[in-house]
Amino acid sequence: MRKINGALLALLATAALAIAHHGLAAFDQTKKITLKGVVTEFHFVNPHCVVEFDVKDDKGHVEKWQGQMTSPAHLKGWTATSLEEGNVVTVIGYPAKSGAKYMWITTLSSSNGTELKSFKGD
Amino acid sequence: MLAARTVVPLILALPLLAQAQAAAGIPVTDPLVLAKCGTCHPADGRGNMQYISSERATPEGWEDALKRMIRTSRVTLTPPEARAIVRYLSAQHGLAPDEAKPVMYYAERRIHDETGVASEKVLDTCAKCHSLGRALSWRRTPDDWKEFVAAHAARYRLPANPEAIAYLSRSAPLETPEWAAWSTHTGQPELTGRWLVTAHVLGHGKFYGEMEVKPGGTDGEYFTRVVLKSVDDGSALLRSGHIMVYAGYAWRGRSQGGATPNAPSDDLKSEAREAMWVSPDGSEAEGRWFWGQYQEFGFDVKMQRASSGPTVLVVNPPSLKAGSQSARIRLIGDRFPVPATAADLVIGPGVSVRRIVSSTSRELVAEVDVAADAALGKRDVRFGSATFKNAVAIYDRVDYVKVTPESSMAAFGDQTYPRGYQQYEAIGYQRGPDGRSHTADDVELGPVDATWSMEVFYDVDGSKRDSVGKVSPTGFFTPAAKNPNINSDVWVIATANNDKNKDGKPLVGKGYLVVTVPTYSFNGLKYVRELDRWIQEGSDTR
Numbered sequence: 001m002r003k004i005n006g007a008l009l010a011l012l013a014t015a016a017l018a019i020a021h022h023g024l025a026a027f028d029q030t031k032k033i034t035l036k037g038v039v040t041e042f043h044f045v046n047p048h049c050v051v052e053f054d055v056k057d058d059k060g061h062v063e064k065w066q067g068q069m070t071s072p073a074h075l076k077g078w079t080a081t082s083l084e085e086g087n088v089v090t091v092i093g094y095p096a097k098s099g100a101k102y103m104w105i106t107t108l109s110s111s112n113g114t115e116l117k118s119f120k121g122d
Numbered sequence: 123m124l125a126a127r128t129v130v131p132l133i134l135a136l137p138l139l140a141q142a143q144a145a146a147g148i149p150v151t152d153p154l155v156l157a158k159c160g161t162c163h164p165a166d167g168r169g170n171m172q173y174i175s176s177e178r179a180t181p182e183g184w185e186d187a188l189k190r191m192i193r194t195s196r197v198t199l200t201p202p203e204a205r206a207i208v209r210y211l212s213a214q215h216g217l218a219p220d221e222a223k224p225v226m227y228y229a230e231r232r233i234h235d236e237t238g239v240a241s242e243k244v245l246d247t248c249a250k251c252h253s254l255g256r257a258l259s260w261r262r263t264p265d266d267w268k269e270f271v272a273a274h275a276a277r278y279r280l281p282a283n284p285e286a287i288a289y290l291s292r293s294a295p296l297e298t299p300e301w302a303a304w305s306t307h308t309g310q311p312e313l314t315g316r317w318l319v320t321a322h323v324l325g326h327g328k329f330y331g332e333m334e335v336k337p338g339g340t341d342g343e344y345f346t347r348v349v350l351k352s353v354d355d356g357s358a359l360l361r362s363g364h365i366m367v368y369a370g371y372a373w374r375g376r377s378q379g380g381a382t383p384n385a386p387s388d389d390l391k392s393e394a395r396e397a398m399w400v401s402p403d404g405s406e407a408e409g410r411w412f413w414g415q416y417q418e419f420g421f422d423v424k425m426q427r428a429s430s431g432p433t434v435l436v437v438n439p440p441s442l443k444a445g446s447q448s449a450r451i452r453l454i455g456d457r458f459p460v461p462a463t464a465a466d467l468v469i470g471p472g473v474s475v476r477r478i479v480s481s482t483s484r485e486l487v488a489e490v491d492v493a494a495d496a497a498l499g500k501r502d503v504r505f506g507s508a509t510f511k512n513a514v515a516i517y518d519r520v521d522y523v524k525v526t527p528e529s530s531m532a533a534f535g536d537q538t539y540p541r542g543y544q545q546y547e548a549i550g551y552q553r554g555p556d557g558r559s560h561t562a563d564d565v566e567l568g569p570v571d572a573t574w575s576m577e578v579f580y581d582v583d584g585s586k587r588d589s590v591g592k593v594s595p596t597g598f599f600t601p602a603a604k605n606p607n608i609n610s611d612v613w614v615i616a617t618a619n620n621d622k623n624k625d626g627k628p629l630v631g632k633g634y635l636v637v638t639v640p641t642y643s644f645n646g647l648k649y650v651r652e653l654d655r656w657i658q659e660g661s662d663t664r
Contacts, residue, residue, distance in 0.1 A: 025582050044560070045634045046235055046529045048611070050579075066579060068611075072237040073245050080560035102579060 027094035027104040036090045042083035046071055067091050067105040082114045147175035152210040178261040181212040181368045182229050212368040218304035219371045219402050228255035229397040230410035231417035247286040264291040310342045310370050311404025316428040320435050321421040325545035328353040330435050330454050342367045353438050373398035388419050415542035432457045434510040437503050440568035441515040445494035453486045459506045462486050468504040472496025499565055515565050520550040520621040522559050525633030534605035536640040546597035548572035548616035572616035580611035590637050609638045
């Protein structure tokens with residue numbers, strides 16, 4: 001039997017989705033990257049909020065990125081419209097170890113005024 | 123009975139505790155409870171038993187407590203005795219209907235978003251291991267909450283959180299106006315008779331039908347027989363059940379639909395547990411009939427007593443596009459006037475009934491014209507003297523697609539537990555007057571045709587993305603047969619076949635799926651599920 005954290009147990013045992021469910025093992029916490037992009041979609045859902053955004057590289061090519069954050073319960077004051085399509089965001093966080101265009105966001109600022117300051121993990 | 127959370131120092135303080143609890147408490151009068159629980163929970167001169175008299179809970183709460191006593195305190199009971207104790211405590215130390223309704227999702231085993239219910243610290247204390255609904259299925263005195271949190275913290279090696287104690291004492295006190303009013307209520311509602319039923323099953327659409335409720339052997343016990351028909355294809359399901367209504371409103375039981383032993387897990391004929399909330403006047407009920415590895419399958423059910431007048435149960439389709447001509451709309455219900463005329467059906471300004479296509483006492487089909495400038499949004503449908511509130515939506519475009527459930531999980535299987543699955547639906551929405559997506563004024567339009575796919579977007583090392591599972595063309599996710607022993611986060615993606623965004627590209631919706639390992643231990647404790655059935659249906663043996 002595999003031992004996992006209690007949050008995931010909650011998903012199974014009680015059919016409630018309330019809090020984040022995994023750590024940062026998939027992310028390289030020795031590095032931080034900073035990206036600026038345009039929001040294409042924001043998922044204000046459990047167990048983790050996710051923002052999808054387009055980033056243009058130096059040659060104008062668009063790369064599609066996803067940034068994972070903590071759960072809605074930990075994003076105080078945020079709602080499903082805290083980030084919307086077209087918002088320009090600057091995000092800082094840990095890149096995926098796999099090299100995928102995926103990151104754990106620790107800091108975010110958006111052109112609509114939404115901010116996430118120094119949130120590490122769950 | 124609750125001796126498992128009694129630590130030795132507390133035993134020394136029993137006289138003080140007894141004094142503290144003398145001021146508030148619910149005396150226990152049931153001889154069986156006194157006999158089975160009194161050894162560890164002595165009663166004072168007023169009949170207040172230690173802990174038990176300073177607590178109230180739902181049937182699930184008392185059942186959990188009983189299971190814990192059986193496991194940890196070696197309480198010996200026959201299943202009928204266990205049922206009788208749960209029944210007594212649920213009625214005399216239960217929750218009022220209005221207290222129980224907000225936490226029905228726990229009894230119904232729903233995936234439920236508890237965001238915004240309590241503070242971050244309280245959620246961190248309670249909801250890391252179970253839903254907050256589990257805690258809020260109880261009511262206790264402040265002292266009892268304090269002791270409970272302390273004992274819980276000691277048992278699970280967690281810090282006792284004063285904020286959680288304050289929250290629970292404030293949100294779930296023993297004495298409430300609701301309980302004061304309900305505890306004087308006498309007798310069970312009489313549920314015998316004919317009920318009209320509507321249900322929704324993810325991936326299978328809407329159902330409608332009738333239930334016959336007959337009295338069982340004891341007060342509050344009933345036998346049920348329901349026939350449900352699919353709105354989409356007319357296929358019929360017959361289910362027979364045996365239920366108990368606890369505390370006058372808490373419908374709990376099981377029903378069988380005739381599934382064969384080797385039927386697929388999502389077979390709608392599967393045996394199901396039933397948890398419903400009956401309105402205090404006994405006229406309506408709603409809840410869930412569920413089954414599956416983690417109760418992922420289920421009927422979302424609403425019932426109302428059949429009346430002598432017409433009733434509209436279903437309006438299909440649930441939305442009509444502005445500007446459409448001769449659109450067919452179907453009403454399903456009971457005791458419709460026959461023959462119906464176009465004048466009998468009213469769908470509000472901008473929607474005219476062109477003609478009645480067919481009409482019976484149970485079903486009506488009409489053709490309607492919807493003006494191009496008809497007001498958008500939900501509206502009532504009136505048929506004769508019956509009105510169905512917010513029955514149909516008028517829309518002019520689909521703005522976005524939402525995959526439901528938005529958050530979900532599935533589990534790999536092993537030798538002990540079967541796989542846990544997940545069914546999805548793609549639901550179309552139009553933005554409301556605020557012009558923004560995902561806000562409260564958005565209008566749900568109903569299911570949209572979609573092509574399903576999936577994308578693993580998180581796993582520990584990115585190396586096992588091909589071993590998670592697959593989603594079918596009907597939006598049914600099946601985990602891989604082999605457990606890769608990792609957790610993965612997956613987007614389940616619905617790409618609309620007919621609806622496009624402003625750039626002419628298909629609308630896309632995503633649901634967040636966690637695919638995880640089959641069984642769990644937490645701080646060395648394994649959750650026990652098998653006792654559910656033992657208590658509910660076990661034979662009269664020890």
